[in-house]
Amino acid sequence: MRKAVAFVLVLVVGAGFYAVLATIPFGADKTDVARRYVRNGVRETGAANIVTSVVVAYRGFDTLGEVTVLFIAAVAVGAVLFPAGGPAGEEKTEASLIVRTGSKVLFPFIILLGAYIFLHGHLTPGGGFQGGAVIASGFLLLYLAWPGRGAGRKVSSAVESLSGLAFVAVGILGIVYGVGFLGNFLPLGARNALLSAGVIPIIYVAIGLKVGAELAGVVGHLMERP
Amino acid sequence: MSVIEAILILFMLVAAVATSLFRDLISAVVACAAVSLLASLLFYLLDAPDVAMAEAAIGAGLTTAMFVVAVRKTKRYEE
Numbered sequence: 001m002r003k004a005v006a007f008v009l010v011l012v013v014g015a016g017f018y019a020v021l022a023t024i025p026f027g028a029d030k031t032d033v034a035r036r037y038v039r040n041g042v043r044e045t046g047a048a049n050i051v052t053s054v055v056v057a058y059r060g061f062d063t064l065g066e067v068t069v070l071f072i073a074a075v076a077v078g079a080v081l082f083p084a085g086g087p088a089g090e091e092k093t094e095a096s097l098i099v100r101t102g103s104k105v106l107f108p109f110i111i112l113l114g115a116y117i118f119l120h121g122h123l124t125p126g127g128g129f130q131g132g133a134v135i136a137s138g139f140l141l142l143y144l145a146w147p148g149r150g151a152g153r154k155v156s157s158a159v160e161s162l163s164g165l166a167f168v169a170v171g172i173l174g175i176v177y178g179v180g181f182l183g184n185f186l187p188l189g190a191r192n193a194l195l196s197a198g199v200i201p202i203i204y205v206a207i208g209l210k211v212g213a214e215l216a217g218v219v220g221h222l223m224e225r226p
Numbered sequence: 227m228s229v230i231e232a233i234l235i236l237f238m239l240v241a242a243v244a245t246s247l248f249r250d251l252i253s254a255v256v257a258c259a260a261v262s263l264l265a266s267l268l269f270y271l272l273d274a275p276d277v278a279m280a281e282a283a284i285g286a287g288l289t290t291a292m293f294v295v296a297v298r299k300t301k302r303y304e305e
Contacts (some may be wrong), residue, residue, distance in 0.1 A: 051276045115265060119280070125275035133283035140291050222295050 005011025005147040037109065046188030046197035047122035055127065056200045060182035064167065067207060074214040095145045101146035110138035118208025122197040128204040139216035143223045160213035166206040170199050231271055238264045249304045255293040262286040
C-alpha cells in the first residue's frame with residue numbers, strides 16, 4: 001500500500017517536472033549573457049577555456065562562495081568524526097602487497113595528473129575542482145594501502161589554510177590595483193600559453209590545492225574513524 | 227539524440243533502479259557508481275568535458291569510496 005502511494009507520488013512529481021522541462025528547448029541559448037561570454041570571453045580574460053573564464057573571471061565571487069561552502073562542509077565532517085578515544089585499536093591490518101606496491105607506483109602519477117589538470121585549467125577542460133578531486137583520490141589510495149597512518153594530515157591542513165588565504169589575497173590585491181575584488185591586474189599574455197590569462201592560473205592553483213587537501217581530509221577522517 | 231546517448235540513458239535507468247532494489251548495500255553502491263560513470267560519459271558526449279571530469283572524479287570515485295567505508299563500518303545487508 002505504501003509502495004503504491006509512493007509510486008503514484010513519484011509519477012505525479014515526474015509529470016510536473018516533465019511539463020515544465022518540456023517547454024524549454026534542449027541546448028538552446030536563450031540568454032544574452034551566455035552569448036556575450038562565448039563571443040568575448042577569450043579576448044577579455046585571455047583564457048582559452050571559456051568555462052574557466054566564466055568560473056574564475058566573470059563569476060569569481062560565486063566560486064569563492066563555493067570554496068567557502070566546501071570548507072564549511074569539510075570542517076563539519078571533521079567535527080562530527082573527530083576521533084574521540086584516541087586512534088582505533090583494531091583494523092590496523094595493512095593492505096595486501098599488491099595494493100601497497102600499486103599505490104606506491106601510482107600515487108605520484110595521480111598527483112601529477114591532478115596538478116596538470118588545475119595548472120592547465122585556463123587552457124584545457126578541467127580546473128581547480130576537478131584537479132583537486134583527482135589529488136584527493138590519490139590520497140584515498142594511500143589511506144587504503146596504509147590504514148591508520150594518517151598520511152599527510154598536518155601538511156594537508158596547512159596547505160588548505162594557505163591556499164584559501166591566497167585566493168582571498170589575490171582578490172584583495174585586485175582592490176589595491178583598482179580593478180575590483182578578484183579583478184585581473186596582471187597582463188593577459190599570449191593566448192594558449194601556460195603563463196597567460198592574468199590571475200586565473202594563480203586562483204586555480206589555489207583552488208586545486210585547497211579542494212585536494214579538503215577532500216583528502218574528509219576521506220581521511222572517514223577512513224580513520226574506528 | 228544519437229544511438230549511443232540513448233543506450234547510455236537506458237543503462238543509467240537500469241543501474242538507478244538496481245541501486246534502489248539491491249538488498250546487498252555494496253552491490254547498491256557499485257550500481258550507484260555505474261550511474262555516475264555513465265552520466266560522466268553522457269556529459270562528455272554532450273560537449274561538457276569539464277563537468278564530465280568532475281562527475282567521474284567525485285561521483286564515481288570519491289563518493290563510492292565514502293559509501294563503501296560507511297557500509298563496511300555499519301551493516302552490509304538491508305533488512
